[in-house]
Amino acid sequence: MECILGIRFNDFILLAADTIDSRSIVVMKHDVDKFFPLSKNLLMAVCGESGDTTQFSEYIAKNVHLYKMKNDYELSPRASANFTRRMLADSLRSRERYNVNLLMAGYDEVEKKAELYYMDYLASMMELPYCAHGYGSYFVLGCLDAYYKPGKLPSGVV
Amino acid sequence: MGSAKYDRAITVFSPDGHLFQVEYAQEAVKKGSTAVGVRGKTCVVLGVEKKSVAKLQEERTVRKICLLDNHVVMAFAGLTADARILINRARVECQSHKLTVEDPVTLEYITRYIAELKQRYTQSNGRRPFGISCLIGGFDFDGTPRLYQTEPSGTFHEWKANATGRSAKTVREFLEKYYSPEETDTEEKTVKLAIRALLEVVQSGGKNLELAIMRHGQPLQMMDVERIDEYVKEVEKEKEEEAEKKKKK
Numbered sequence: 001m002e003c004i005l006g007i008r009f010n011d012f013i014l015l016a017a018d019t020i021d022s023r024s025i026v027v028m029k030h031d032v033d034k035f036f037p038l039s040k041n042l043l044m045a046v047c048g049e050s051g052d053t054t055q056f057s058e059y060i061a062k063n064v065h066l067y068k069m070k071n072d073y074e075l076s077p078r079a080s081a082n083f084t085r086r087m088l089a090d091s092l093r094s095r096e097r098y099n100v101n102l103l104m105a106g107y108d109e110v111e112k113k114a115e116l117y118y119m120d121y122l123a124s125m126m127e128l129p130y131c132a133h134g135y136g137s138y139f140v141l142g143c144l145d146a147y148y149k150p151g152k153l154p155s156g157v158v
Numbered sequence: 159m160g161s162a163k164y165d166r167a168i169t170v171f172s173p174d175g176h177l178f179q180v181e182y183a184q185e186a187v188k189k190g191s192t193a194v195g196v197r198g199k200t201c202v203v204l205g206v207e208k209k210s211v212a213k214l215q216e217e218r219t220v221r222k223i224c225l226l227d228n229h230v231v232m233a234f235a236g237l238t239a240d241a242r243i244l245i246n247r248a249r250v251e252c253q254s255h256k257l258t259v260e261d262p263v264t265l266e267y268i269t270r271y272i273a274e275l276k277q278r279y280t281q282s283n284g285r286r287p288f289g290i291s292c293l294i295g296g297f298d299f300d301g302t303p304r305l306y307q308t309e310p311s312g313t314f315h316e317w318k319a320n321a322t323g324r325s326a327k328t329v330r331e332f333l334e335k336y337y338s339p340e341e342t343d344t345e346e347k348t349v350k351l352a353i354r355a356l357l358e359v360v361q362s363g364g365k366n367l368e369l370a371i372m373r374h375g376q377p378l379q380m381m382d383v384e385r386i387d388e389y390v391k392e393v394e395k396e397k398e399e400e401a402e403k404k405k406k407k
Contacts, residue, residue: 062253069225069249 002047003136004034006103008116008129010150013105015045018136038064039074042106044084047133048121049099056098060084077106081117081125089123097121101133179287180280183236183310186289190235192323193222194355195293197305198348199339202295202372204233205352207323207360223370223380227252229296230268231372235323236290236310244288248272265304269294269314277312287311291322297374319351325359332358345371349381353389362390 004017021029036044036057042064046053063083068074075083081104091098104117118131130144131137172178191207206222223233224241226248234241251271255263263271272292280287287310295305307322308314319337321329332355342348349371360366364387371379 058257062257066249066253069227069252070246 002034003132003134003140004045004047004101004103005132005136005140006045006105006116006118006130007144007148008105008114008150011114012107013043013114013116015043015103015105017045017047018134021050036061038080038104039068041074041109042077042080042104044102044104046100046102048101052098053100056087056100057102060087076110077104077108077115077117078127080104080106081115081119081127085119085123085125088119088121092121092123103131103133177280177311180311183287183289184291187236187291187310187322188324188326190237190290190323191222192321192325192329192356192359193233193235193293194319194321194329194333194352195233195295195305195307195317196319196333196337196342196348196352196355197295197303197317198342198345199303200343200373201345201348202231202297202303202305203348203352203369204231204293204295204372205356205367205369206233206235207356208366208368210366223368225378226268226294227262227296228377229262229299229372229374230265230294231296231370231378232292232294233370234290234292235326237288240288241290241292244272244275244290244292247275262299264298265294265296265306266298266316269306269308273308273312273314276308276310280310280312293320293322296372301374303372303374319355321355328359329355345373350389350393353386354393357390357393362394363387364390 002018002020006013006015015035017034019030019032020027021032034045034047036046038044038061044057044060046057064075064080084104088098099121101120104119107114115127116129116131117125118128119125129150130148132140191209193204193206196203204223211217223231224245226232226245230252232245248268248271252263252268255267276288279285289310291310292308293305294308297303305317305320306314307317307320319333321333336351341351349369352369353367356367364383367386369381369386371381
């Protein structure tokens with residue numbers, strides 16, 4: 001399964017994703033863009049079932065934009081994340097669930113801090129300093145556990 | 159009067175072919191504060207008469223120029239509450255269109271949507287028509303500026319410049335006299351023309367006007383009061399000079 005990971009620092013968040021779309025041994029596409037910007041201050045990285053990922057992300061993005069049109073100001077990262085989680089939860093026990101795992105990174109202009117949200121296809125959500133989806137998480141989380149510091153980029157970390 | 163029997167329910171025609179409720183809705187529009195729209199070569203300008211607010215009222219809650227999407231702006235005349243409903247539906251439709259076809263709406267599409275919505279309410283049981291006339295302006299994604307007007311009956315037309323609301327006829331006659339492609343080839347000229355048109359029927363002064371400028375590929379700009387005052391002063395000066403010239407002749 002594809003890997004996406006995110007690390008939160010004091011004023012910014014790093015999101016990384018692979019660019020492979022594959023089914024078992026067949027690589028169907030190796031230039032996939034898994035990032036979906038929701039607004040000037042919000043970025044979402046999505047992995048999971050092909051098709052669901054695009055449909056769900058575009059739906060969230062357009063709804064976030066609609067809120068801005070209607071209310072003249074943007075949804076905060078926390079509100080957008082909770083809205084996304086609500087959409088995932090509603091779809092979970094309905095006709096067909098959205099099989100997507102995602103990381104949402106946002107900078108809150110009002111609170112002046114960066115926030116990184118981890119969400120999976122079962123609609124669980126957590127605001128975390130670092131997180132990852134996919135097989136890559138098995139390797140990366142241990143590394144981050146040992147070396148993560150919010151204040152600066154540790155040298156030599158890829 | 160014969161009309162008394164035919165103006166109760168909206169779905170009933172009168173013997174001479176009128177839908178009285180729709181015509182009464184148009185009367186409601188004529189009571190609303192004036193709105194004017196001018197399509198220039200590089201921008202679309204919408205201006206409205208700002209009704210004076212009560213002393214204790216917060217001014218910023220009165221909004222007559224509304225953004226429907228990044229590239230579509232709307233001004234209206236008539237019942238503000240009706241407008242709010244239409245604006246909400248139009249905003250959702252703008253995003254829905256983007257979601258399904260991946261392209262932003264064209265001005266014609268969203269105007270047609272609003273017009274169809276209005277028409278539906280002239281042909282349903284138990285509902286009354288929307289009492290507003292909308293001026294919808296903006297740029298299609300190929301860069302063409304457009305200005306449309308919709309009426310309570312559900313008709314819509316494209317205009318080079320138009321006005322609606324109180325004294326719309328006076329403003330439209332002024333625009334018919336003074337509008338030309340040369341008068342609107344720069345942004346400044348277009349703005350001036352819109353202000354001059356509005357000043358025909360509105361008390362002069364920056365705080366009585368609200369002006370919005372839509373440019374291609376840029377967010378909507380609401381002009382601030384100082385700039386409007388500057389333009390108003392220029393327009394008044396030009397008017398005085400013209401009046402003096404006529405006297406000398």
